[in-house]
Amino acid sequence: MKFIRKHKTLSIVLLSVLIVFVIIATVFGRYIRNIIHNYILETKNFYFNSSILHINGKNYSITNWDGVNAYTLTIDLNNRKTDEIYTTSDINYTIQVSCPSTVICTLSKNSGTLHPQDSTDSYQITVNPIQSFGENDNVTLTTTVESSTPYHKTMSATYTIGVERSNFSYEIVDGVNEKYLTLNLTNAVTFYQVSEAFGDYAVDDYVSVDDYTLLSPTDQAKCYSAIVSLRYDPEVLFVDMSNKYYINRLPTNYYEETVGGYQWVSGFSFKMNASSSSAINFYKDDITENFTYPIVNSTPVIQVSVQLAN
Numbered sequence: 677m678k679f680i681r682k683h684k685t686l687s688i689v690l691l692s693v694l695i696v697f698v699i700i701a702t703v704f705g706r707y708i709r710n711i712i713h714n715y716i717l718e719t720k721n722f723y724f725n726s727s728i729l730h731i732n733g734k735n736y737s738i739t740n741w742d743g744v745n746a747y748t749l750t751i752d753l754n755n756r757k758t759d760e761i762y763t764t765s766d767i768n769y770t771i772q773v774s775c776p777s778t779v780i781c782t783l784s785k786n787s788g789t790l791h792p793q794d795s796t797d798s799y800q801i802t803v804n805p806i807q808s809f810g811e812n813d814n815v816t817l818t819t820t821v822e823s824s825t826p827y828h829k830t831m832s833a834t835y836t837i838g839v840e841r842s843n844f845s846y847e848i849v850d851g852v853n854e855k856y857l858t859l860n861l862t863n864a865v866t867f868y869q870v871s872e873a874f875g876d877y878a879v880d881d882y883v884s885v886d887d888y889t890l891l892s893p894t895d896q897a898k899c900y901s902a903i904v905s906l907r908y909d910p911e912v913l914f915v916d917m918s919n920k921y922y923i924n925r926l927p928t929n930y931y932e933e934t935v936g937g938y939q940w941v942s943g944f945s946f947k948m949n950a951s952s953s954s955a956i957n958f959y960k961d962d963i964t965e966n967f968t969y970p971i972v973n974s975t976p977v978i979q980v981s982v983q984l985a986n
Contacts, residue, residue: 724753725831726753728833733833750851756853762795771820773819781817843984867985869901874895875895902948912962
């Protein structure tokens with residue numbers, strides 16, 4: 677006590693260092709303990725993994741929410757270490773999600789069973805706002821998956837979803853061992869713009885949605901709300917050629933590359949209607965890849981550019 681009174685400043689510094697050390701030791705100890713626990717489970721041929729969730733938690737920051745419509749997150753699960761090494765028994769698990777009071781989070785299911793023959797599973801979290809959100813506002817939610825049989829393992833992830841006021845947005849939904857990925861695009865522009873004069877309309881005139889629907893197909897082709905252009909590596913992805921956006925692609929900005937002596941599509945453009953969403957599937961050359969964007973990858977495997985009516 678006499679030393680503390682005499683060396684008050686030094687004592688405070690030493691106490692602060694001790695507190696920090698205890699906190700770090702506790703957190704680091706939990707981290708190491710989880711890694712050891714997971715190693716022990718794998719020695720028993722128990723594999724319960726995810727490209728998104730992690731035994732020590734994982735943090736994601738997303739900024740492409742409009743703050744008005746529902747936002748959906750897809751979480752993948754798998755029972756494999758490699759294609760040849762996997763858990764040979766059913767894995768039963770439960771799912772939880774915690775959200776702030778400003779939104780309602782809905783799970784596509786509260787529990788599930790990952791069967792050996794399935795190898796992968798997934799669930800969705802739908803986030804619905806119950807108040808107004810402005811630009812740069814955000815919400816934070818945490819989802820946890822816990823296996824009950826044959827062994828206990830917990831994985832989690834925390835998402836911070838930010839509001840970005842944008843008239844156009846896109847995301848890539850994918851998962852390990854999925855045969856194809858889905859490119860989701862949203863055009864929030866509520867009108868059309870004339871690109872080629874016709875009738876009483878001059879170039880750059882605006883056309884409302886109601887007036888657009890009354891135009892002939894020939895005159896509609898002279899307007900646009902969003903012209904979307906896609907570029908990608910044909911050695912990595914193959915577009916689903918039955919998709920209406922590929923079938924109705926524009927003659928401009930169409931690209932092909934030679935791979936293995938054959939011509940493969942590597943890019944194309946198309947028009948999107950005002951206030952609409954679209955989805956395009958791309959088959960993957962390597963199904964073990966996960967091209968989810970922006971949650972898993974910071975750079976999209978598909979380059980997306982857009983010309984919007986303004």
